[in-house]
Amino acid sequence: MTHRKRALIVTTVASTIDQFCMNDIELLSEMDYKIDVAANFYDGNNTSRERVAEFKNELIKKGYTVNNINFSRSPFSASNIRAYKEISSLILKNNYSLIHCHTPIASLFTRLAARKARRKGTRVIYTAHGFHFFSGAPMINWLLYYPIEKVCAKYTDLLITINKEDFQRASKVFDGTKIEYIPGVGIDVDTIRNIQVSFDSKRSELGVPHDCFLITSVGQLNENKNHSTIIRALHQLKKDDVFCCICGKGEKEKELRHLCSQLGVSDKVIFTGYRRDIIEILKVSNVFAFPSKREGLGVAALEAMAAGLPIVTSNVHGIVDYSVNNETGYTCDPTDVDAFSEAFSKLYAEPNIAKSMGNYNKNSVKRFDKSNTMSQMKRIYKSS
Numbered sequence: 001m002t003h004r005k006r007a008l009i010v011t012t013v014a015s016t017i018d019q020f021c022m023n024d025i026e027l028l029s030e031m032d033y034k035i036d037v038a039a040n041f042y043d044g045n046n047t048s049r050e051r052v053a054e055f056k057n058e059l060i061k062k063g064y065t066v067n068n069i070n071f072s073r074s075p076f077s078a079s080n081i082r083a084y085k086e087i088s089s090l091i092l093k094n095n096y097s098l099i100h101c102h103t104p105i106a107s108l109f110t111r112l113a114a115r116k117a118r119r120k121g122t123r124v125i126y127t128a129h130g131f132h133f134f135s136g137a138p139m140i141n142w143l144l145y146y147p148i149e150k151v152c153a154k155y156t157d158l159l160i161t162i163n164k165e166d167f168q169r170a171s172k173v174f175d176g177t178k179i180e181y182i183p184g185v186g187i188d189v190d191t192i193r194n195i196q197v198s199f200d201s202k203r204s205e206l207g208v209p210h211d212c213f214l215i216t217s218v219g220q221l222n223e224n225k226n227h228s229t230i231i232r233a234l235h236q237l238k239k240d241d242v243f244c245c246i247c248g249k250g251e252k253e254k255e256l257r258h259l260c261s262q263l264g265v266s267d268k269v270i271f272t273g274y275r276r277d278i279i280e281i282l283k284v285s286n287v288f289a290f291p292s293k294r295e296g297l298g299v300a301a302l303e304a305m306a307a308g309l310p311i312v313t314s315n316v317h318g319i320v321d322y323s324v325n326n327e328t329g330y331t332c333d334p335t336d337v338d339a340f341s342e343a344f345s346k347l348y349a350e351p352n353i354a355k356s357m358g359n360y361n362k363n364s365v366k367r368f369d370k371s372n373t374m375s376q377m378k379r380i381y382k383s384s
Helices: 014-030 049-061 079-093 104-113 115-119 139-155 164-173 189-194 199-206 227-237 253-263 278-283 299-306 317-321 337-349 351-368 370-382
Strands: 006-013 034-040 065-068 098-102 123-128 158-161 178-181 213-218 242-247 269-273 287-290 311-314 329-332
Touching: 006 014, 006 079, 006 104, 014 034, 014 049, 014 098, 014 370, 034 079, 034 104, 049 065, 079 104, 079 115, 098 104, 104 115, 104 123, 104 139, 115 123, 123 139, 158 164, 164 178, 164 317, 189 299, 189 351, 199 278, 213 227, 213 278, 213 299, 227 242, 227 253, 227 337, 242 278, 253 269, 278 299, 287 299, 287 337, 299 311, 299 351, 311 337, 329 337, 337 351, 351 370
Parallel strands: 006 034, 006 098, 034 065, 098 123, 123 158, 158 178, 213 242, 213 287, 242 269, 287 311, 311 329
Antiparallel strands: none
């Protein structure tokens, strides 16, 4: 009797698997792997508790084995000691042919835990969804994350990077580790393009005027996603018919709402929370804003491009792989409120230019389609 090969997919929190890893999992399943997933299904997720519970049930119904590991997003949390013991026990118990890990914390402890398994033939892949150390990153990021990745590279059979800056840096500094560049996790361009939405109904649902100029931003409400820059830029515009939708949840929500109140724009900024209809919201928006201070690539911005929106983004890290000033929209320093405000003003005043940029983006984004990324991942998994 031939035993199926077994693969383990590991992330710090379960929402990462939901949002970024399902293409890989489905591909491995098609290749007749038995799939285990491991992540924290209870704490730290950036989707709703209801969605995480629903996702867990979806995985189980598909025949995948779900393992809760008590990873913490914070590298200093004592719960990661417990998580290391849990992931070590899981790897020791099962004879995995392949371990594919994602996100810095989970990947640190998984790769350390898998050292013995590697000597027995387990292949370990790490997809870096954006190194915390990058050009212009705070020194603390370099002091903390660079040494960790340098050490763990020794216990990695293949390192996958999803932007060109990370690929170039990894190729220079991680000696002896095989490194590949893949353009993200893949988005379904055709599906996004074909989604239909009632413009008036969706705007009414969001609580914005039907004839307003709508800026939409998507991402966890944290320091890195930098939503405060958008709020300040909106304030500077001083236009009664410009509104903003911020989609996401996170620890900064109270602070961002307070900033809106201070600036007198609370009636112009809609905090939608976690949403499952992001594409529909994009389809009734005028522009997508993406002011992140760090971004491995940025699925939300790619989806906005596929939806036909011009994008106004920061000019850092993986974002520059697709965001080109005066072509896809406008690029700005992450904290340059004046630049973001000016970019919104240009798109507001020149709807024909905005439409042209949106049409350009529909074609430009095709290279990030999942058909491309999945063909490359299939090649990688076949060699594992």
